[in-house]
Amino acid sequence: MENKLYTLIVHSENFAGLLSQVTAVFTRLQINIESLNVSASSIEGVHKYTITACTDRNNIEKVVKQVEKKIEVLQAQFFTDDEIYSHEIALYKVSMSEFESQSEASKVVRQYNAHIVEVNPVFAIVEKNGSSEDISALYRELSALNCVLQFVRSGRVTIPKSCIEPVSQYLNDRAKEHTNKKKK
Amino acid sequence: MKNELISGGEIFIRSLKDHGVGTIFGYPGGAIMKVFDALYDYRKTLHHVLVRHEQGAIHAAQGFARSSGEVGVCLVTSGPGATNTITGIADAMIDSTPVVVIAGQVSTDMLGTDAFQEIDLVGVTQPITKWSFQIRNPEDVAWAVARAFYIAKSGRPGPVVLDFTKNAQIEKAQYRPTTIDFIRSYVPIPATELGAVECAAALINTAQRPLVLVGQGVELGDAQKELLAFIEKAQLPVACTLLGLSALPSNHPLNKGMLGMHGNLGPNVNTNNCDVLIAVGMRFDDRVTGNLATYAKQAQVIHFDIDPAEINKNVPVDIAVLGDCKETLVAVTEQLVPTRHAEWLKTFTSYEREENEKVILPELHPTNDHLSMGEVARAVSEATAHKAILVTDVGQNQMMAARYFKYTQNRSIITSGGLGTMGFGLPAAIGATFGRPDRMVCSFMGDGGLQMNIQELGTIMEQKAPVKIILLNNNYLGNVRQWQEMFFEHRYSFTPMMNPDYGEIAGAYGIPFKRATTREELQEAIAEMVATDGPFFLEARVIEEGSVMPMIPPGGTVSQMLLEC
Ligand SMILES: Cc1ncc(C[n+]2csc(CCOP(=O)(O)OP(=O)(O)O)c2C)c(N)n1
Numbered sequence: 105m106e107n108k109l110y111t112l113i114v115h116s117e118n119f120a121g122l123l124s125q126v127t128a129v130f131t132r133l134q135i136n137i138e139s140l141n142v143s144a145s146s147i148e149g150v151h152k153y154t155i156t157a158c159t160d161r162n163n164i165e166k167v168v169k170q171v172e173k174k175i176e177v178l179q180a181q182f183f184t185d186d187e188i189y190s191h192e193i194a195l196y197k198v199s200m201s202e203f204e205s206q207s208e209a210s211k212v213v214r215q216y217n218a219h220i221v222e223v224n225p226v227f228a229i230v231e232k233n234g235s236s237e238d239i240s241a242l243y244r245e246l247s248a249l250n251c252v253l254q255f256v257r258s259g260r261v262t263i264p265k266s267c268i269e270p271v272s273q274y275l276n277d278r279a280k281e282h283t284n285k286k287k288k
Numbered sequence: 289m290k291n292e293l294i295s296g297g298e299i300f301i302r303s304l305k306d307h308g309v310g311t312i313f314g315y316p317g318g319a320i321m322k323v324f325d326a327l328y329d330y331r332k333t334l335h336h337v338l339v340r341h342e343q344g345a346i347h348a349a350q351g352f353a354r355s356s357g358e359v360g361v362c363l364v365t366s367g368p369g370a371t372n373t374i375t376g377i378a379d380a381m382i383d384s385t386p387v388v389v390i391a392g393q394v395s396t397d398m399l400g401t402d403a404f405q406e407i408d409l410v411g412v413t414q415p416i417t418k419w420s421f422q423i424r425n426p427e428d429v430a431w432a433v434a435r436a437f438y439i440a441k442s443g444r445p446g447p448v449v450l451d452f453t454k455n456a457q458i459e460k461a462q463y464r465p466t467t468i469d470f471i472r473s474y475v476p477i478p479a480t481e482l483g484a485v486e487c488a489a490a491l492i493n494t495a496q497r498p499l500v501l502v503g504q505g506v507e508l509g510d511a512q513k514e515l516l517a518f519i520e521k522a523q524l525p526v527a528c529t530l531l532g533l534s535a536l537p538s539n540h541p542l543n544k545g546m547l548g549m550h551g552n553l554g555p556n557v558n559t560n561n562c563d564v565l566i567a568v569g570m571r572f573d574d575r576v577t578g579n580l581a582t583y584a585k586q587a588q589v590i591h592f593d594i595d596p597a598e599i600n601k602n603v604p605v606d607i608a609v610l611g612d613c614k615e616t617l618v619a620v621t622e623q624l625v626p627t628r629h630a631e632w633l634k635t636f637t638s639y640e641r642e643e644n645e646k647v648i649l650p651e652l653h654p655t656n657d658h659l660s661m662g663e664v665a666r667a668v669s670e671a672t673a674h675k676a677i678l679v680t681d682v683g684q685n686q687m688m689a690a691r692y693f694k695y696t697q698n699r700s701i702i703t704s705g706g707l708g709t710m711g712f713g714l715p716a717a718i719g720a721t722f723g724r725p726d727r728m729v730c731s732f733m734g735d736g737g738l739q740m741n742i743q744e745l746g747t748i749m750e751q752k753a754p755v756k757i758i759l760l761n762n763n764y765l766g767n768v769r770q771w772q773e774m775f776f777e778h779r780y781s782f783t784p785m786m787n788p789d790y791g792e793i794a795g796a797y798g799i800p801f802k803r804a805t806t807r808e809e810l811q812e813a814i815a816e817m818v819a820t821d822g823p824f825f826l827e828a829r830v831i832e833e834g835s836v837m838p839m840i841p842p843g844g845t846v847s848q849m850l851l852e853c
């Protein structure tokens with residue numbers, strides 16, 4: 105089966121120690137995590153993990169099922185890039201002397217819709233947010249101009265394009281089941 | 289009294305009692321003193337079995353759980369006490385056994401300081417538990433116990449660890465009896481899709497050569513009757529995994545025997561001849577499937593399971609029937625058309641005959657003077673009217689006992705399947721005598737495995753636990769020796785083993801003992817063992833270089849079993 109980049113979105117209770125359990129699933133299936141982002145979700149008390157990894161469909165399905173087995177995990181789902189809108193942020197520290205001596209450099213920055221957020225005599229910091237590809241492309245162009253001192257990028261934040269919000273649906277269904285159970 | 293403040297330790301003990309716990313297997317130590325102190329006041333109604341090693345405690349809890357269906361409880365101290373239970377926790381995880389392990393832990397303010405006997409138990413056990421939780425204050429005790437029991441027992445069962453800090457044992461809080469039967473992030477039984485039930489029934493109805501694979505899930509789901517109705521209605525032949533052996537009586541005409549590496553010829557060969565393979569509560573372990581590339585490729589596969597993660601894990605499935613097999617089997621049975629499959633059923637006969645001639649009869653009636661493992665197992669099974677609970681250790685003794693015992697009642701085989709833990713048998717048998725005091729418990733051991741937890745003879749002595757120990761002594765780590773013989777050119781690298789005088793050992797523990805070298809001695813010893821009230825130690829001196837046959841060599845194809853080595 106063909107490998108591609110999958111984005112796994114996991115919603116969980118806010119429970120200490122869950123992160124290592126989730127990442128351990130990848131390790132055990134010999135899958136490297138490309139990026140990982142953990143934060144509070146829009147639902148109170150619910151955490152959201154966004155994890156990207158390059159693997160095949162068979163394996164990512166196994167990951168989802170294994171992750172969902174963790175008691176505090178509410179839901180795990182995987183997406184391909186065409187099913188989601190995602191964004192990343194990156195910072196490029198560029199040498200001031202190289203940067204100023206090449207007019208190309210600031211042109212590239214403008215072209216990519218990046219911003220200069222800090223300037224001093226030694227270096228400038230360029231900030232870019234956008235797609236993974238644009239961020240990589242900007243890095244390649246600046247590198248070609250020999251002016252990148254440092255480069256960091258965040259993990260991606262992702263929103264599925266689909267209209268239904270499966271976690272809310274899951275929580276509603278579970279709440280209903282709970283009330284029914286109590287009535288019985 | 290209602291608002292009375294009591295220690296976390298006492299809250300814990302009262303919580304256990306409120307969850308119906310009557311037996312605990314444990315071993316005290318510095319970080320669990322307060323709990324043991326609280327236990328002292330309840331010792332008349334909460335029976336504590338003092339083992340001789342914490343590995344004994346966890347395996348006994350497993351034996352208790354496997355025999356009774358109730359949660360087994362194991363209570364140990366921090367650090368080494370806790371790490372000594374790790375093997376059993378992993379064993380319970382892979383064999384889906386509901387146990388709750390409670391371990392002491394250093395005080396919360398000492399956590400992370402490398403304090404005396406501190407280990408990160410939650411971190412260590414997370415990958416091998418269903419749930420692992422650290423209790424840091426007394427207010428959480430009742431909740432944590434309730435959650436632990438619910439998680440351990442519901443859905444696909446498994447082990448839970450509670451890491452109980454010392455301060456939470458000592459500090460006081462009110463006790464509010466708590467039960468939990470709902471966790472919103474945890475769905476123990478997945479919803480069954482109606483469509484899946486219909487498709488499964490339709491496929492079975494068109495099958496010419498169906499084969500049902502029964503795993504421990506049927507016993508765990510208490511669905512033995514439902515299975516019977518299912519297979520009888522459409523005359524579906526059944527093969528059982530090692531852990532599923534007693535889900536269907538051995539003498540049922542549709543029971544075609546055991547699957548896997550040392551299973552029976554018919555069901556293994558016919559796995560690659562069937563047109564529809566129907567797996568119920570089993571997980572296609574490699575010891576069952578052999579080489580996956582050549583496993584049941586011709587068949588359409590239906591998989592009944594409670595754990596969605598088992599679907600398509602090893603074998604691609606055409607129809608998955610998720611849910612509790614006690615219900616899904618009934619739903620599918622309703623839609624089955626009564627069928628006979630007479631031709632197909634007949635195909636098992638020739639394989640049975642071949643295996644009988646080449647393997648079973650020579651094993652049961654050896655032409656030499658040496659006792660064989662198979663004849664000992666069959667003789668014990670017969671002497672107990674096939675009603676005993678069989679506990680085994682790991683190795684040749686395990687495979688031979690499993691093959692030659694016969695099963696007439698549910699939950700009659702307790703063996704370490706997924707982990708293959710030597711040393712499991714003796715303590716698990718102790719646990720089983722507490723889980724099912726009404727049944728005879730026969731523990732088949734190898735000379736290697738017996739010595740891995742031989743200290744538990746002390747527990748048997750003290751508890752007068754009526755374990756019938758049947759030592760199949762071949763003076764070898766026999767299973768490994770067999771592989772060396774077959775695959776490593778007879779190079780017996782560290783498998784011959786010097787043995788002690790087991791008669792003296794049994795004597796030292798006050799356990800009645802008989803040694804059998806001949807068939808007459810064997811019959812006498814078995815008769816005496818069965819007639820003895822309480823524990824008994826039977827040492828059968830068996831053939832030294834015997835082999836377990838038939839065999840699918842490791843990585844081999846299920847349909848190509850070796851009948852001779
Ligand atoms: C804890 C552990 N260590 C090692 C093994 C590997 N092993 C599997 S069977 C076996 C030999 C068992 O010898 P014995 O207990 O005498 O049983 P026999 O096969 O001779 O019946 C060994 C060493 C194991 N399964 N478990």
Ligand SMILES: [Mg+2]
Pocket residue numbers: 734735736760761762763764765766
């Ligand atoms: Mg041996």
